[in-house]
Amino acid sequence: xxxxxxxxxxxxxxxxxxxxxxxxxxxxxxxxxxxxxxxxxxxxxxxxxxxxxxxxxxxxxxxxxxxxxxxxxxxxxxxxxxxxxxxxxxxxxxxxxxxxxxxxxxxxxxxxxxxxxxxxxxxxxxxxxxxxxxxxxxxxxxxxxxxxxxxxxxxxxxxxxxxxxxxxxxxxxxxxxxxxxxxxxxxxxxxxxxxxxxxxxxxxxxxxxxxxxxxxxxxxxxxxxxxxxxxxxxxxxxxxxxxxxxxxxxxxxxxxxxxxxxxxxxxxxxxxxxxxxxxxxxxxxxxxxxxxxxxxxxxxxxxxxxxxxxxxxxxxxxxxxxxxxxxxxxxxxxxxxxxxxxxxxxxxxxxxxxxxxxxxxxxxxxxxxxxxxxxxxxxxxxxxxxxxxxxxxx
Amino acid sequence: xxxxxxxxxxxxxxxxxxxxxxxxxxxxxxxxxxxxxxxxxxxxxxxxxxxxxxxxxxxxxxxxxxxxxxxxxxxxxxxxxxxxxxxxxxxxxxxxxxxxxxxxxxxxxxxxxxxxxxxxxxxxxxxxxxxxxxxxxxxxxxxxxxxxxxxxxxxxxxxxxxxxxxxxxxxxxxxxxxxxxxxxxxxxxxxxxxxxxxxxxxxxxxxxxxxxxxxxxxxxxxxxxxxxxxxxxxxxxxxxxxxxxxxxxxxxxxxxxxxxxxxxxxxxxxxxxxxxxxxxxxxxxxxxxxxxxxxxxxxxxxxxxxxxxxxxxxxxxxxxxxxxxxxxxxxxxxxxxxxxxxxxxxxxxxxxxxxxxxxxxxxxxxxxxxxxxxxxxxxxxxxxxxxxxxxxxx
Numbered sequence: 001x002x003x004x005x006x007x008x009x010x011x012x013x014x015x016x017x018x019x020x021x022x023x024x025x026x027x028x029x030x031x032x033x034x035x036x037x038x039x040x041x042x043x044x045x046x047x048x049x050x051x052x053x054x055x056x057x058x059x060x061x062x063x064x065x066x067x068x069x070x071x072x073x074x075x076x077x078x079x080x081x082x083x084x085x086x087x088x089x090x091x092x093x094x095x096x097x098x099x100x101x102x103x104x105x106x107x108x109x110x111x112x113x114x115x116x117x118x119x120x121x122x123x124x125x126x127x128x129x130x131x132x133x134x135x136x137x138x139x140x141x142x143x144x145x146x147x148x149x150x151x152x153x154x155x156x157x158x159x160x161x162x163x164x165x166x167x168x169x170x171x172x173x174x175x176x177x178x179x180x181x182x183x184x185x186x187x188x189x190x191x192x193x194x195x196x197x198x199x200x201x202x203x204x205x206x207x208x209x210x211x212x213x214x215x216x217x218x219x220x221x222x223x224x225x226x227x228x229x230x231x232x233x234x235x236x237x238x239x240x241x242x243x244x245x246x247x248x249x250x251x252x253x254x255x256x257x258x259x260x261x262x263x264x265x266x267x268x269x270x271x272x273x274x275x276x277x278x279x280x281x282x283x284x285x286x287x288x289x290x291x292x293x294x295x296x297x298x299x300x301x302x303x304x305x306x307x308x309x310x311x312x313x314x315x316x317x318x319x320x321x322x323x324x325x326x327x328x329x330x331x332x333x334x335x336x337x338x339x340x341x342x343x344x345x346x347x348x349x350x351x352x353x354x355x356x357x358x359x360x361x362x363x364x365x366x367x368x369x370x371x372x373x374x375x376x377x378x379x380x381x382x383x384x385x386x387x388x389x390x391x392x393x394x
Numbered sequence: 395x396x397x398x399x400x401x402x403x404x405x406x407x408x409x410x411x412x413x414x415x416x417x418x419x420x421x422x423x424x425x426x427x428x429x430x431x432x433x434x435x436x437x438x439x440x441x442x443x444x445x446x447x448x449x450x451x452x453x454x455x456x457x458x459x460x461x462x463x464x465x466x467x468x469x470x471x472x473x474x475x476x477x478x479x480x481x482x483x484x485x486x487x488x489x490x491x492x493x494x495x496x497x498x499x500x501x502x503x504x505x506x507x508x509x510x511x512x513x514x515x516x517x518x519x520x521x522x523x524x525x526x527x528x529x530x531x532x533x534x535x536x537x538x539x540x541x542x543x544x545x546x547x548x549x550x551x552x553x554x555x556x557x558x559x560x561x562x563x564x565x566x567x568x569x570x571x572x573x574x575x576x577x578x579x580x581x582x583x584x585x586x587x588x589x590x591x592x593x594x595x596x597x598x599x600x601x602x603x604x605x606x607x608x609x610x611x612x613x614x615x616x617x618x619x620x621x622x623x624x625x626x627x628x629x630x631x632x633x634x635x636x637x638x639x640x641x642x643x644x645x646x647x648x649x650x651x652x653x654x655x656x657x658x659x660x661x662x663x664x665x666x667x668x669x670x671x672x673x674x675x676x677x678x679x680x681x682x683x684x685x686x687x688x689x690x691x692x693x694x695x696x697x698x699x700x701x702x703x704x705x706x707x708x709x710x711x712x713x714x715x716x717x718x719x720x721x722x723x724x725x726x727x728x729x730x731x732x733x734x735x736x737x738x739x740x741x742x743x744x745x746x747x748x749x750x751x752x753x754x755x756x757x758x759x760x761x762x763x764x765x766x767x768x769x770x771x772x773x774x775x776x777x778x779x780x781x782x783x784x785x786x787x788x
Contacts, residue, residue: 225662226655227624227659229624231620234620235620264667265621265666267665268619268662268665271658271662272621272659274651275686276658278679281676281679282676292669
């Protein structure tokens, strides 16, 4: 009798926000970067993707592999998604070849269902968490013995920065040197528990649609920026070394300065692209001025801004400096959604922000997200595919 | 009997807007730059400083040298102004030593009166025109046989970019190699008449006060930007060579592209400064998008933006493309001051600018200035100091 079981595995995966940025590919097909990068994995209590991977002989082969993302069918025919399917199936097929008693899952259509716990409108890049959950869930479904680093190599082919979301804590993506990308993988620089006091306040700037996707933007930078090669050759290697040391020593002053300098350097190469790419706007710049004012008032670096390929500010700080950092932003942005009022009740601002800065933030920040460093992907028994193979009712 | 004559000389001097930017000093005392630069001298019909230099034994020595700038006393005790006085007096003293029949003007107090024909509120850097007129007027008063290049060496010590305002047309400031700055002078790459069709449309962005002065800003960049040295070593030398060739060949496509790329590169190094320096704002970026849209609609580079240390856009174009360039901006900005309506009557826009871009421009551009390439300093018999030595009534 045919195997009519619906095989399922579910995992959650985190968002990560780089403090040394990935920008530029040396191989666009394999998603091999021009430089190493380093990120902090954010807590899944606040930001995570939940993905269930399932396969079954009941699923019509004619439908092929499918992905339901936040309730809507999502195209899986893209080269990057296909690369992930192919890599994972090949590994499963090897296991099956070595042990004929294993069910032939590699031959079955995959049905994936995925949901984020944060609004898409937040303008947060969800592709890292998405591809990490995608790869981790299928690897669990296939019971692959692969390490997170090995899986990072697969996730990288889906979305570069996804490889860093396979680990919790502080994560480096080593650019590697091999032509086939075999050594372009992520590893954990430090566990979340090594420096658990790291917090992040995300200021979501009213999200107009991104002008230039990161995928095309970074290659325009590689092709046209006269300053980019200096970033790759000198700036990033120095920042990587300084950042790893700062994390090892839990030195926030250095962590913060390198984070801000690297964000500046990345956006400088965007501005030097021809035609220039601008991800930051006047609201983003106001957030920078606010962080500078908070640090000046504190007399040390208590807050560090960083910006990805969009106007949202991510402000890193340590728990002990919550009042100085969060209090100052709450004072002007108390009216928007997202504050964890229990954590910030009664906080006094360290300073009153400049009126111009406050006005720009009030006009442009639509919500905040309060989070902190967190763990890597977590296996869960919460399924988005029911036992009969249909998308679970929620 | 004592000489009670009031000696006077008057000159006008132009504004120049660089297409390869000066940003960074290798010697702050002598104003020696880290790189060569190149500018277009703008017509004095639209933008000029008029300066009268006078000296007389009637002027009380106790008052020393003085400068009345736009009707208000201006401090002349700064090291840069003093350097200009000193250099000019030394040259006059040499003449007097060689020819004892000459009046001893070098020993008399200088009284300077200076006026701009454009509103200070326009936010245009007037120091280049100001120091060029200052040096040229005193040199004329002293009847110095110095060439414009020799005077450029003096004006450079007052304000770096002032050295380029001693020439009309297309002007290079060669960074030089000598420690004493003896070879860091300006020269004329081409006369205005070589390529007289060059026009400039200046979009004056409602001028909030500059956050960071260029003098301190550029040295922060030199000290902290990891990308800056690449600009100096590679980007600018290539841009200088390409720009000189483009001017020689009257090739606006190349002139425009290099102008835009060099402006981008300069502002990228500002953004890479720590803390970052932002001169451009969302209005500036809208002007860039407008230029890109105009060029895309024209199917070639008909307009080129450049930004100095502030949010104002300067858009270079050729007279034959007035309709395409000016017409498109006039269509959305017709309500602000500064249009030469005779020149633009009946102009049809090449395209309707994107609503977001148009809205930002309408909200942020307070006036426009229409001008073009022009001549260097011009001696005039319009005096701002009367024959009796008092500031002239006007």
